[in-house]
Amino acid sequence: MLISDKKKIATFYNALIQRDRSFVGIFFVGVKTTSVFCIATCRARKPKLENVVFYTSFKEALDNGYRPCKICKPTQNANKAPEQVEMAVDLVKNNPKEKISDQVLRKNNIAPEVIRRWFKSNYGITFHAYQRMCRINNAFQELKEGKKATSAAFDSGYESLSGFGYTYKKLMGRSPQLSLDKNIILINRLTTPIGPMFICATEKGVCLLEFVDRKMLETEFKDLQRLLNAQIIAGENRHTKQAKKEIREYFDQTRKHFQVPLHTPGTEFQQTVWNKLRQLPYGKTMAYGQLAQNLGNPKAVRAVASANGHNRVAIMVPCHRVIGANGQLTGYGGGLERKRWLLNHEKSTTTTLKG
Structure with missing residues (x-):
């Protein structure tokens, strides 16, 4: 939303001048004279009040034609997990079978209140729910390898088999004994120069890569769970880790081909x-009609457009490279400005890329 309240504008402008960290992510400031937008802590020379506009989200700044500042990198740093959150996540990763309590957080100089707010805002779940998902995923993997439910329960930090069974069934949809034929989809979060994304993967490969503000995201989650007979829970595997690395290289302009396996159910x-x-x-575009012709069915333009719109793996399956017949940019789940940004990003690459 464009901020129009004069008192709020004055408050935000003062925060920009003071580089107030507490306002990072609260507003995004567009500079009319340079067409870039920044976060509160930007080190660049401060613009005059009459030359700025304030938005409540970076997507609105993008949609209004502003480019991310190369100094403060607003779409990365405004959504990057704070240091305390990264420390808390590391505790979970390094102690996969233990419950990280508020007391443990405080002993590690981590404020539980900060962790709770961040997880609720960025994942839509509590930190303790995130932990439970990770522990149940760990137990699920051990059960598939032949471990007994009792051992998996107590090794995962549960004090009773009934408590483990209740939580397991709530998250997995079935009891430990009946769930071994069920698939799981692990969901994780990553930050990019044009906003945070969710990444999902099964044992076979990446099945979803979408910007967290995509309107159809909940529908895609439901479709994936139905098509793959799977539950989505928080966690990581080798595919999410490889995908994060390759996406980082893509945005660093050192990669143009993705090698991580994909698992994309569809017709x-x-x-x-x-x-x-x-x-x-990479760096090229094609019209829907040309794509249909390449598929051997020139009349299937609408069907091609529909399939393109149902792609759940952004960037890696580059639907952003498909444009209208007149050369104009057309619909993109992540927003047209992101589509424009990605195309410009690829065209501007001058470094040597690896496949």
Whole structure:
């Protein structure tokens, strides 16, 4: 939302001048004279009050034609997990079978209140719910390897088998004995120069990579769980880790091809379109009609557009490279300004890229 209240504008401008860290992520300031937008702590020379506008989200700044500042990197740093949150997540990763209580957090100089607010705002769940998901995922993997439910329960930090069974069934949809044929989808979060994204993966590969503000995200989650007979829980595996590395290299302009395995359920036609999308050259664009023609069915323009819109793996399956017949940018789940940014990013690459 564009801020129009004069008192709030004055408060935000003062925070910008003072580089007040407490306002990071609260507002995004667009500078009319440079067409860039920043966060409160930007080190760049401060613009005059009459030359700025304030937005409540970076997406609104992007949608209004402003580019991310190269100095403060607003879309990364405004959504990056604070140091205390990263420390808390490391505690969970390094102690996968232990419950990290508020007391443990405080002993590690971490404020539980900060952790709770961040997880609720960025994941939509509590920190303790995140922990439970990670512990249940760990137990699920051990059960699949033949470990007994009793051992998995107590090794995961549960004081009773009934408590473990209740939590397990709540998250996995079935009891430990009946769930071993059920798949799980692990969800994690990553930050990019154009906003945070959710990444999901099964044992076979990445099945979703979407910006967290995508409108159809909840529908995509439901479809994935139905199509893959799976539950989505927080966690990581080798595919999410590899994908994070490759996405970082893509934005650093050192990678143009993705090698991480994908697991993208869909119709035969959708699969054909998505495979063809992955063959579109880096830095190039193609019209929907041309894509349909390449598939051997020039009349299937609408069907191709529909399949393109149902792609759940942004960037890696580069639907942003498909444009309208007149050369204009058309619909993109992450927003047209992100689509424009990605295309400009690829065209501006001058470094040597690895495949």
